Amino acid sequence: MEFKHPLHVGAPNVGNKDQFYKYTEEMFDRNWLTNHGELVLQFEEELQNYLGVKHCIALCNGTVALEIAIRGLGLSGEVIVPSLTFVATAHALQWQEITPIFCDVDPVTLCLDPSEVERHITPRTTGIIGVHVYGHCCEVDALQKIADTHQLTLMFDAAHAFGHTHHGRKIGSFGACEVFSFHATKFFNSFEGGAVATNNDELAKKIRYMQNFGFSGDDCVEHVGLNGKMTEVCAAMGLTNLRCLDQFRAINLENYTAYARGFEGIQGLRLIRNEANDISNKHYVVVEVMDEFALSRDALQVRLQAENILVRRYFWPGCHRLAPYNKRQPNAGVLLPVTEKILAKILLFPTGTALNPEMIRRVLALVESWASSTKKS
Numbered sequence: 001m002e003f004k005h006p007l008h009v010g011a012p013n014v015g016n017k018d019q020f021y022k023y024t025e026e027m028f029d030r031n032w033l034t035n036h037g038e039l040v041l042q043f044e045e046e047l048q049n050y051l052g053v054k055h056c057i058a059l060c061n062g063t064v065a066l067e068i069a070i071r072g073l074g075l076s077g078e079v080i081v082p083s084l085t086f087v088a089t090a091h092a093l094q095w096q097e098i099t100p101i102f103c104d105v106d107p108v109t110l111c112l113d114p115s116e117v118e119r120h121i122t123p124r125t126t127g128i129i130g131v132h133v134y135g136h137c138c139e140v141d142a143l144q145k146i147a148d149t150h151q152l153t154l155m156f157d158a159a160h161a162f163g164h165t166h167h168g169r170k171i172g173s174f175g176a177c178e179v180f181s182f183h184a185t186k187f188f189n190s191f192e193g194g195a196v197a198t199n200n201d202e203l204a205k206k207i208r209y210m211q212n213f214g215f216s217g218d219d220c221v222e223h224v225g226l227n228g229k230m231t232e233v234c235a236a237m238g239l240t241n242l243r244c245l246d247q248f249r250a251i252n253l254e255n256y257t258a259y260a261r262g263f264e265g266i267q268g269l270r271l272i273r274n275e276a277n278d279i280s281n282k283h284y285v286v287v288e289v290m291d292e293f294a295l296s297r298d299a300l301q302v303r304l305q306a307e308n309i310l311v312r313r314y315f316w317p318g319c320h321r322l323a324p325y326n327k328r329q330p331n332a333g334v335l336l337p338v339t340e341k342i343l344a345k346i347l348l349f350p351t352g353t354a355l356n357p358e359m360i361r362r363v364l365a366l367v368e369s370w371a372s373s374t375k376k377s
């Protein structure tokens, strides 16, 4: 086995632990652990400043953030989403009896193909959720134009795109709102966590009520709500990691560059680049295993896993093929040729602060040796 300890896709980026301990020490001194504590309020303010948005509501995770945003925006009936996403995007709709209508993606951006979106609009459609998948930014302007033309609401699942810019503007302020996940596996994490970023005052107010059982004040409930609050300890981690973003980004960039150089020399493997973004967190190393490579995608995954290099097939087989959706839309795949092709070919490689270019060179050396010595399997 090449590596003694497993190399994980999604191994957490952890910032300055002393800073984190300091925050939690103060938290214990205050004896205030959750429910809009000082750290959450500070975290929200710093996020707003960082993202350049009027409101950023910190929540317990990205899935609940999606659910609350969808409800706050009043989406219903059918909503157009890509199938090439983590299942949480679809679940956040279906959980509320809204039908996710799976739409194909563009082969270059890997995000919703605007011309395909138009094909899926019906009288029941109320919205579009674009996903900046693997940190590739959606064609925001084209999607907004479609939404405006058809009077639909556009929002984004930005779980993969924290710290990105699109045409010089930070991801977070596009559409009616953008939703982040701060899960441990993300570029920027708060253990578990998420947020809704928006410039819409009304929506922000509603979301603040909804995340706290609908309370608008003592003994006064304005909305149906749930418990979506972020805890103080999660905000402490968020604040800690916010101070280390440049360091995380620099490490990811070094790793990404090492991968890019290595894959250039391996026939049949192609790093799917996302250079179109102005600034990217480079947290997703997505590789297409082409037919000319010596091994199939799945055989390569098995080989790598045997060496403790735990590459993933995210988001195989696509939401439309997962049990809850396959039953409802059994023929959805016919309309998703690009999605199906991409999901059958890609592997995500590990990166983040747990890795360095030297480790990546060892990973690539192995892959290269198989490329030259293996018969197709």
Ligand code: T4K
Pocket: 008, 009, 010, 011, 012, 061, 062, 063, 064, 085, 086, 088, 089, 131, 157, 159, 160, 181, 182, 183, 184, 185, 193, 194, 310, 314
């Ligand atoms: N929208 C999109 C586009 C998303 O990608 C996600 C989440 C969401 C919405 C929803 O946001 P959250 O509600 O999660 O905030 C993981 C994550 O749980 C999930 O947050 C993430 N996307 C998804 C892409 O990946 P699994 O089921 O693949 O997790 P698991 O346990 O297999 O871990 C993933 C990898 O990370 C493994 O290789 C192990 C490694 N890992 C994980 C943890 C938790 C570590 O090395 N250390 C850790 O502490 O879903």
